[in-house]
Amino acid sequence: MDKDYMRSVVKKGDEGSRLLAELCAPTLDNTPYLARKERSMGGVNTLLFPDDKDVLIFSAAGDNDKEGKQHAASLVERLIIRAEIFNAEPVGFANVIDSSTGDLGLLACLAEGMVSASNKHGVAILNGENAILGDRVKSANMVGTLIALIPKGMIPYGKHHFPSAFSYAVIPHNGRLVAINSDGVGSKCEIYERKQSFSLSLFDSLAMKLDDAARINAETLVVSDILETRGEYPKEAFRLINNYLERELGIIYLIDRHDVGERISGYGNSVFHLGGSAVSLLPEKFPSPHEGDLLLALQKSQNPRSNGLTEKRRIMTEIYGKDWHKDGKGKEILAYLSMPSTIFYPTVRELFKNNAATAFFHMSGGALDGKLARPLANLGLYAEISNLFEPPPEEIFLMQHSGKSVQDWFAISPMGNEAYITTDDEAKAAHILEKHGIKHRVVGKIEKQERTGAKVHLDGTVMYYSGR
Numbered sequence: 157m158d159k160d161y162m163r164s165v166v167k168k169g170d171e172g173s174r175l176l177a178e179l180c181a182p183t184l185d186n187t188p189y190l191a192r193k194e195r196s197m198g199g200v201n202t203l204l205f206p207d208d209k210d211v212l213i214f215s216a217a218g219d220n221d222k223e224g225k226q227h228a229a230s231l232v233e234r235l236i237i238r239a240e241i242f243n244a245e246p247v248g249f250a251n252v253i254d255s256s257t258g259d260l261g262l263l264a265c266l267a268e269g270m271v272s273a274s275n276k277h278g279v280a281i282l283n284g285e286n287a288i289l290g291d292r293v294k295s296a297n298m299v300g301t302l303i304a305l306i307p308k309g310m311i312p313y314g315k316h317h318f319p320s321a322f323s324y325a326v327i328p329h330n331g332r333l334v335a336i337n338s339d340g341v342g343s344k345c346e347i348y349e350r351k352q353s354f355s356l357s358l359f360d361s362l363a364m365k366l367d368d369a370a371r372i373n374a375e376t377l378v379v380s381d382i383l384e385t386r387g388e389y390p391k392e393a394f395r396l397i398n399n400y401l402e403r404e405l406g407i408i409y410l411i412d413r414h415d416v417g418e419r420i421s422g423y424g425n426s427v428f429h430l431g432g433s434a435v436s437l438l439p440e441k442f443p444s445p446h447e448g449d450l451l452l453a454l455q456k457s458q459n460p461r462s463n464g465l466t467e468k469r470r471i472m473t474e475i476y477g478k479d480w481h482k483d484g485k486g487k488e489i490l491a492y493l494s495m496p497s498t499i500f501y502p503t504v505r506e507l508f509k510n511n512a513a514t515a516f517f518h519m520s521g522g523a524l525d526g527k528l529a530r531p532l533a534n535l536g537l538y539a540e541i542s543n544l545f546e547p548p549p550e551e552i553f554l555m556q557h558s559g560k561s562v563q564d565w566f567a568i569s570p571m572g573n574e575a576y577i578t579t580d581d582e583a584k585a586a587h588i589l590e591k592h593g594i595k596h597r598v599v600g601k602i603e604k605q606e607r608t609g610a611k612v613h614l615d616g617t618v619m620y621y622s623g624r
Contacts, residue, residue: 170526172258173286179267180274180281187247187280191333200372201282202333202438203247209305210313211334212244213435214324215380215410218298220417224262225269228298232273235302238322242311244304248280250338251300252431258288262296285338285431287521290466292343297419299382301433303336315408323410325378333438335374339364339520340431344465344493349423350481351494355393357430358401358411359496360462365434366405366501367518367575373443373508374436376501378408381432384416387425405502443508444535445515445578451539451600452585454575456593458548459495463521464568468493471557485553492550500575503592512584513577519570525621526567528576529609532602533623541600542613547571563619566612578602 184190184201191204205211216238219230231251239246251270255262263286274281282303311326318324341360348354361381369376383394394411402409410432420429460468472480472489481490500518507513517528532539547555551572555565565571579585582598589596600610609623 172260172263175260176253176263176267176284176286179264180271180284183271183274183279183281186274186278189247190280200335200438202335203303204333205305205329207331208308210308210310211327211329211435212239212242212304212306212324213301213327213378213380214238214322215299215301215382215412215432216322217382217384217414220415220419223295224265225272227296228266228269229273231298231300232270232277232279235300236277236279239302239304241318242304242306244306246277246279246302246304248282249300249302250283250336250433251281251298252285252287252338252340253296253298254287254289254293254340254342254429254431255296256288256290256293258286266296266298282336283338285340287340287342288466289343290470292346292421292466294419294421297416297429299431301336301338301380301435303334303435315410322412325380325408325410327377327408327435330437334435335438336433336435337365337368338431338433339368340429341462342465343469344462345429346423346469347465347490347493349427350490353494354389354428355397356494356496358394358397359499361430361432362401362405362409363497363499364462364520366499367504367520369434369436370501370504371443371516371518373439373505375505376407376434376436378410378435379432380410380435381430382414383411384414384420384429386416386420386427389426389428405499443513443515445532445537445602446580447537447602447604449514449578449580449602450582450598451541451602452577452579452582452596453544453573453599454500454577454589455545455572455595456498456574457495458492458572459497459574460493460551461497461520461570461574463523465493467558467568468554471554475557489550489553492548498574503588503594504577506588507577507585510584510588512581512588513579515578516575517577518575519573523568523570524566524610524612525623529621529623531623532610533608536604536608538603538605538607539600539610540603540613541610543597543599544612544614545572545597562614562617566619567621
């Protein structure tokens with residue numbers, strides 16, 4: 157993998173996402189239910205459905221025996237075949253594309269396959285996640301989640317299983333706007349393979365999707381993941397944690413297993429991969445930070461979330477070799493990297509419900525640069541930041557051996573600051589955060605000036621992210 161992570165992964169990933177969005181956007185015209193069109197991956201394409209319809213949700217994976225556009229098309233075909241079992245009306249789907257290099261030619265080829273099959277069946281490509289996972293992926297691997305319509309009352313609401321085939325959910329839309337967003341655990345799965353704690357990945361998968369939904373104060377009803385495996389995996393542990401997370405979060409969590417074949421590389425004989433989508437009902441108005449709001453950094457635990465792991469794996473392999481996690485420093489780093497992501501969703505929903513926050517930012521891919529400075533810049537806003545939580549020593553070690561600057565490393569890792577909120581009532585926010593066991597610090601104030609984004613002061617180092 158190219159050692160310049162910022163250029164070859166983060167920025168290349170953004171470029172690939174823009175290309176996919178541009179190529180897939182025309183399919184949005186395939187559905188009559190589109191209420192609002194957002195022509196950017198990561199944006200919010202919203203759907204509005206008739207009162208006499210219920211929403212059917214399930215996922216599928218692409219055909220292992222096919223590559224390129226045929227692999228992408230096979231994903232769409234499999235989703236449509238499943239919809240036909242119910243005589244359902246397919247509306248649109250979201251997808252996760254994991255590739256080795258993020259090659260634009262490959263992404264264009266995958267888009268061509270998806271678009272052709274989508275136009276054939278009259279479905280829209282509603283959203284997608286583009287992840288570059290280095291040697292973890294052979295060429296490209298795809299999963300997707302379909303939203304379809306069935307007559308109201310045809311199937312009881314809740315979670316169901318089609319015998320020996322797949323899981324699905326039926327939910328009411330209650331006349332509200334519906335949206336879907338996608339994400340996966342990425343190469344952190346290899347960390348769990350080394351740790352032999354596969355099922356902890358469910359926390360990361362939900363954190364990535366639910367916390368994205370929480371940004372817009374969406375009420376997530378269903379998360380649908382594809383668990384791709386090769387070799388043995390702990391079925392009972394996945395089942396128990398799945399049930400626990402459903403109870404704790406008040407969601408339906410579908411997990412369907414798929415044999416990944418040789419598409420995914422990993423550590424050891426048991427390899428797994430996890431990704432999918434969340435389907436949510438939207439509020440009438442999206443949250444937004446305002447000039448004068450306080451900016452609070454949040455921390456529940458010191459963990460890497462689920463981003464930057466491709467680079468961190470590379471560093472450890474270069475220093476200590478393939479089995480880097482077995483001894484000494486490697487064991488320490490593994491213990492840190494295998495800490496699951498905090499799921500902020502229920503806390504953030506409570507903050508918004510009580511008018512205790514005006515906006516939420518969680519530090520996934522792009523971290524401080526992509527997930528805080530950029531949203532602020534898009535609104536013409538700026539924050540001067542200091543008094544952050546101390547970075548974990550493991551992150552300092554990895555940064556020092558990466559050849560990257562402090563500024564670059566803060567753009568791929570949360571560095572002890574898992575998320576941020578803006579608020580005009582710190583006392584009310586503090587009360588809710590404390591109830592959920594989340595520490596906070598006031599680290600800045602939202603301003604409106606010529607400069608946009610965020611400037612960070614850290615132990616004499618000043619880092620500026622324009623967000624542009």
